[in-house]
Amino acid sequence: MRGGAAYLAAMAEDFDPARLSADKAARYAELLLEVASVLEGEPDVTARMATVSSMLHHAFDTYFWTGFYVVDPAKGNELMVGPYQGTLGCLRIPFGRGVCGAAAAERRTLIVEDVDAFPGHIACDSRSKSEVVTPVFDKSGALIAVFDVDSDRPAAFDAVDAQGIETILKQTFG
Numbered sequence: 001m002r003g004g005a006a007y008l009a010a011m012a013e014d015f016d017p018a019r020l021s022a023d024k025a026a027r028y029a030e031l032l033l034e035v036a037s038v039l040e041g042e043p044d045v046t047a048r049m050a051t052v053s054s055m056l057h058h059a060f061d062t063y064f065w066t067g068f069y070v071v072d073p074a075k076g077n078e079l080m081v082g083p084y085q086g087t088l089g090c091l092r093i094p095f096g097r098g099v100c101g102a103a104a105a106e107r108r109t110l111i112v113e114d115v116d117a118f119p120g121h122i123a124c125d126s127r128s129k130s131e132v133v134t135p136v137f138d139k140s141g142a143l144i145a146v147f148d149v150d151s152d153r154p155a156a157f158d159a160v161d162a163q164g165i166e167t168i169l170k171q172t173f174g
């Protein structure tokens with residue numbers, strides 16, 4: 001019988017990043033389907049964020065730190081670290097500070113080719129060289145988080161990454 005929690009667990013185990021296409025755009029398109037398949041029937045936002053972080057992190061060699069900074073509902077203008085993969089992340093980032101804070105304040109995706117050239121960049125890990133940060137909106141259009149991907153390589157991200165990530169986040173949280 002195919003159904004229930006055991007089946008969903010089996011599907012998660014079936015995810016093998018080595019089987020994804022080498023082409024970056026195709027890889028994001030395949031991940032879109034894989035994420036939807038693994039998360040089918042799971043309404044919890046934390047579970048969804050943890051799953052997206054893990055699947056994307058392991059799908060790309062360029063991803064060094066991958067995760068969510070969630071809007072603190074008690075403050076409204078401060079991000080706190082959520083589910084992530086990678087080395088220890090900073091706990092809190094005010095709106096407007098660093099790349100994550102800027103993406104939250106401006107509600108748009110920011111691609112930074114050289115983090116050292118970004119005013120106010122927050123160096124949680126000095127190995128991070130470039131990043132892409134994308135706002136995450138819920139069904140009502142409210143900002144609930146940003147999705148932060150840092151690379152230990154300079155200029156690792158481009159419009160293909162931004163588009164691929166935005167599409168996955170919209171499908172998963174919108």
Ligand code: SME
Pocket residue numbers: 065088089090093097098099100101120121122123124125128131148150
């Ligand atoms: N890169 C972020 C800070 C968070 S960490 O690097 C995990 C920024 O400057 O917004």
